[in-house]
Amino acid sequence: MSDKPDPIFDLFLEELLSEQTPPDLSARILAAHQQKTAPKAQPPKVATIANGVAIAVAASNSDPCDSNTKVVSARTKARKARRNRFAISMSLSLVLFLAIGGLSYWGVTNFVIPGDQPIADNDPQKDPQKDPQKDPQKDPQNPIETNQDEQFVQVNPDVSPIETNQVTPDTRVPKETTQVSSNNTKPAVVQATLAVAKNQPSATLIQSDEQVIQEINTLIAAAWNESDIQPAKAATEEEWCRRTYLRLLGRIPTVDELKKYTSRRPKDKQTWLVDKILSDKTYTEEFASYWGARWANVLVGRAGGMQKDSPIDRESLEQYLASHFAKNTPYNYVVQELLTATGSTTPDAKDFNPATNFLVSMLDDKATLATSKACEVFLGQRLQCIQCHNHPSNDWQQNRFWQLNAFFRQSDSKKNLDSKGYRIADHDFSGEGGDANSTNSKRANPNGAEVYFEELNGRVQVAYPRFVDNTEIPRSGKLSEVNRREQLASLITTSNLLPKATVNRVWQHFLGIGFTVPVDDMGPHNPPSHPELLNNLADHFAASGYDFKRLMKWITLSKAYGLSSQAPADQFANHPELNYPQASGQLFARYYSRQMEAEQLFHSLTMVAKSSNKPLNIIADARDRQQWLGQFARKMGDDEASEDTSFNGSISQSLEMMNGQLMYKATNKKNGVLQGVISSKMNPAEKVDHLFLAALSRHPSKKEKKAIQQILQKRQHELDLSLQDIWWALLNSNEFILDH
Amino acid sequence: MASQPTTPSFDAAKLIETHQTGIWRYLRSLGCEGHEAEDLTQDTFLKVLQKPFEDYEPVATAAYLRRVAHNLFIDFCRRHGRRIVTEEIEQLDAQWNQWVKDDSGTELLEDLAVCFQKLTPRAQQALRLRYDDKKTRLEIAEILEIGEHGAKNLMQRAKQQLKACIERKQKTDTPNTVTPNSTTHNTEE
Known part of the structure; x- marks a missing residue:
């Protein structure tokens, strides 16, 4: 008997016995055909829904890699600028050399330092605010000694850093270079920060929640008036309820939750729901789980820790963050822990510290990734580009990056020899020109532990730790004298940039677009759309003791958040998302619709696939979630830790939605919502109504009712199958996947 | 000639609806996974619709589409470093003609x-x-x-x-x- 494979028979047998059916690709092929033949000048990634409102379907506005285009564009500009600068600098160098040779000689004699010293000191000539070399009393070859005469930042432990942080950056006088003294234990500023962070009642916010919300409304309305724009009408209560569950809990509401909300008396019902989600114990675990995962995305990306060989233990990181969200720990305290964490990432290790999972993959040879990520996440500033050259569109110079980088150079991340995990440890740093292992004081750099970097013209420069506001710390690399990461953490947690960056990011989560686009690229080149509001909210957030839940409450109860997503017919100006990722002109005159995040879709589908109405049972298994999300995100493998997502209307997303395992569970007659509806005693119309509420949080329209009635009449004897089809169609509709 | 509009003598939607299942099954029998077959089915129609095309008769059209799919499959195998056994493919074509007829199976x-x-x-x-x-x-x-x-x-x-x-x-x-x-x-x- 022949043992040859019989592919045709095998295929048809497989189809017959596993009850598979070939996919219907008509719509997909036609769409692709139309796209190929259509004119190319169409706005990217924009879908249109029936009501004519154009919707951007960017996968996740918060994802840093969403703005890759902008980064690439910046790089191109930077390359051009680099060429121009090179040509100009060459010409100028020649002229200067011939014309003022004497001055050059003076410069060389003052900059060149014998032995392992850098060719030139780092940046005093670039810092217009402070130039120690112009001070005749200071010896340029011994900056530590000379700086001792400078004004130190005197930290009074009795004064809250939050209180000292109340001045908005725009009203601050440019800060002169200051220096934080070192000591043998933790620096005073660190101690003060930790003391405040751990002591929650120290919040100093005077305004009530209502006053802050009123302030938001007033400033947003002022921008509408300035632009002569009428805001959209208020969202329906079902729409508001759905988006609030999605944004706060990461899933759509159950029918019971929706009915409970809509059946309440109008007075303060929004406040009631927000307070319930944020404070009620029934939601604590779910809230913490969602935000733990959400913030892990911010810290290490959606793909971080998804690969088997990744040093990040994502589960531990998410649990760690979730525990803080559950307790509503002051955010500055969490930031402090994340930035200063040492120990092992392995849960069974003696020195296990889940907070190490933030930096563990970024403390490579020169810790450049840790530098840029910490700045992005906590300061809202993108510094990657100034790693190699000065910023193309503002006055940030290359040394700014390396001065921040110097804060991380006492730390490294190494794989444990006795286990699978990694460990972050701090150690003495002798500077790149020194000998780290030498005990010979003659070989140690008397000026401190330095970092070298190369400018575009080939000149090697040196940098010592200096914060973005020009605060310097002692240059020593010895841990016994100064712990640089702790100093950095204290500087960040007392900086006004931390609350601004956080508020901007959280605002973007709830409103769809931040005050700047992208949210982690704030700076003079990218001014915020509502500077006063951003500054005020940042101040209130800091004064509230970095209370995340209060910040969420202010935003969700603001008028802008409660507007309909549908713009009035004559409002063409307020569609900033159409230009995403270069969105601009955000006035928040309507709620900017966007596609659910992958996490929200997963949680929503998981919820409708489960039959329990109890919120605690709705929580999806973290590993299931990671496995499902992992298929949509992958690391690009570049030096900026960029990520690529296929959760953007791609084929794989469409397939997952149409016939993926999760969709199969959600639409199975024996599971969840559908099973409950089929087995209920409701009449067919009520059953359909229930399915609409469960999927779209609204009742079917007259037109939809009529169409469904026709379907049900044609298939009278198979009501269950008809309901299953309707349920599948609802879950696959644009309206379901949109947060609107 | 690069992509020209298709002649109005046939309906693209109808063409896809009629033949997509057959092409998908044919590609599956060539050894494609389900998602690969879907992609190649799409590519097949896009390729055919790029050029002037007249749908004279369903059986002949189905054969023509299979030939295009076959060629795309060979390209796909080459790009992904898969081994192509031409004899088996020709044998498969013969079997396809024998068993599947003109109704996509x-x-x-x-x-x-x-x-x-x-x-x-x-x-x-x-x-x-x-x-x-x-x-x-x-x-x-x-x-x-x-x-x-x-x-x-x-x-x-x-x-x-x-x-x-x-x-x-x-x-x-x-x-x-x-x-x-x-x-x-x-x-x-």
Whole structure:
């Protein structure tokens, strides 16, 4: 008997016995055909829904890699600028050399330092605010000694850093270079920060929640008036309820939750729901789980820790963050822990510290990734580009990056020899020109532990730790004298940039677009759309003791958040998302619709696939979630830790939605919502109504009712199958996947 | 000539609707995974719709589409470093013409369902284990409590019986003997 494979028979047998059916690709092929033949000048990634409102379907506005285009564009500009600068600098160098040779000689004699010293000191000539070399009393070859005469930042432990942080950056006088003294234990500023962070009642916010919300409304309305724009009408209560569950809990509401909300008396019902989600114990675990995962995305990306060989233990990181969200720990305290964490990432290790999972993959040879990520996440500033050259569109110079980088150079991340995990440890740093292992004081750099970097013209420069506001710390690399990461953490947690960056990011989560686009690229080149509001909210957030839940409450109860997503017919100006990722002109005159995040879709589908109405049972298994999300995100493998997502209307997303395992569970007659509806005693119309509420949080329209009635009449004897089809169609509709 | 608009003598949506299943199945039988077959099916139609095209007759069109799909499949294999066994593909084409006819395999599937019911319960179980549960031959042998060779013979016999049954059915039914015209419909070629 022949043992040859019989592919045709095998295929048809497989189809017959596993009850598979070939996919219907008509719509997909036609769409692709139309796209190929259509004119190319169409706005990217924009879908249109029936009501004519154009919707951007960017996968996740918060994802840093969403703005890759902008980064690439910046790089191109930077390359051009680099060429121009090179040509100009060459010409100028020649002229200067011939014309003022004497001055050059003076410069060389003052900059060149014998032995392992850098060719030139780092940046005093670039810092217009402070130039120690112009001070005749200071010896340029011994900056530590000379700086001792400078004004130190005197930290009074009795004064809250939050209180000292109340001045908005725009009203601050440019800060002169200051220096934080070192000591043998933790620096005073660190101690003060930790003391405040751990002591929650120290919040100093005077305004009530209502006053802050009123302030938001007033400033947003002022921008509408300035632009002569009428805001959209208020969202329906079902729409508001759905988006609030999605944004706060990461899933759509159950029918019971929706009915409970809509059946309440109008007075303060929004406040009631927000307070319930944020404070009620029934939601604590779910809230913490969602935000733990959400913030892990911010810290290490959606793909971080998804690969088997990744040093990040994502589960531990998410649990760690979730525990803080559950307790509503002051955010500055969490930031402090994340930035200063040492120990092992392995849960069974003696020195296990889940907070190490933030930096563990970024403390490579020169810790450049840790530098840029910490700045992005906590300061809202993108510094990657100034790693190699000065910023193309503002006055940030290359040394700014390396001065921040110097804060991380006492730390490294190494794989444990006795286990699978990694460990972050701090150690003495002798500077790149020194000998780290030498005990010979003659070989140690008397000026401190330095970092070298190369400018575009080939000149090697040196940098010592200096914060973005020009605060310097002692240059020593010895841990016994100064712990640089702790100093950095204290500087960040007392900086006004931390609350601004956080508020901007959280605002973007709830409103769809931040005050700047992208949210982690704030700076003079990218001014915020509502500077006063951003500054005020940042101040209130800091004064509230970095209370995340209060910040969420202010935003969700603001008028802008409660507007309909549908713009009035004559409002063409307020569609900033159409230009995403270069969105601009955000006035928040309507709620900017966007596609659910992958996490929200997963949680929503998981919820409708489960039959329990109890919120605690709705929580999806973290590993299931990671496995499902992992298929949509992958690391690009570049030096900026960029990520690529296929959760953007791609084929794989469409397939997952149409016939993926999760969709199969959600639409199975024996599971969840559908099973409950089929087995209920409701009449067919009520059953359909229930399915609409469960999927779209609204009742079917007259037109939809009529169409469904026709379907049900044609298939009278198979009501269950008809309901299953309707349920599948609802879950696959644009309206379901949109947060609107 | 680069992409020209298709002539209005046919309806693209109807063309896709009529032939997509056949092309998808054909690509699956060539060895594509489901998602690969979907992508290549799409590419097949996009390729064909790029150029002037006239849909004279469904059988000939189906053959033409299979030829395009076949070529795209070969390109796909080359790009992904897969081995292409031309002899097997040609043999497969012949088998396709023999079994599948011009309805994308709907009739064959129906006949197969009828004939499957005529198999012994043990043979049905073996095939179910193989094609539905995706069990290996060794696992099937253990479940059925027979040797691995016995399991192989059982399934081979069952498939032979199915083929014989289908052949008988096709002979008794009105034969559709239109030979696929593989001459291309592409007016450019």
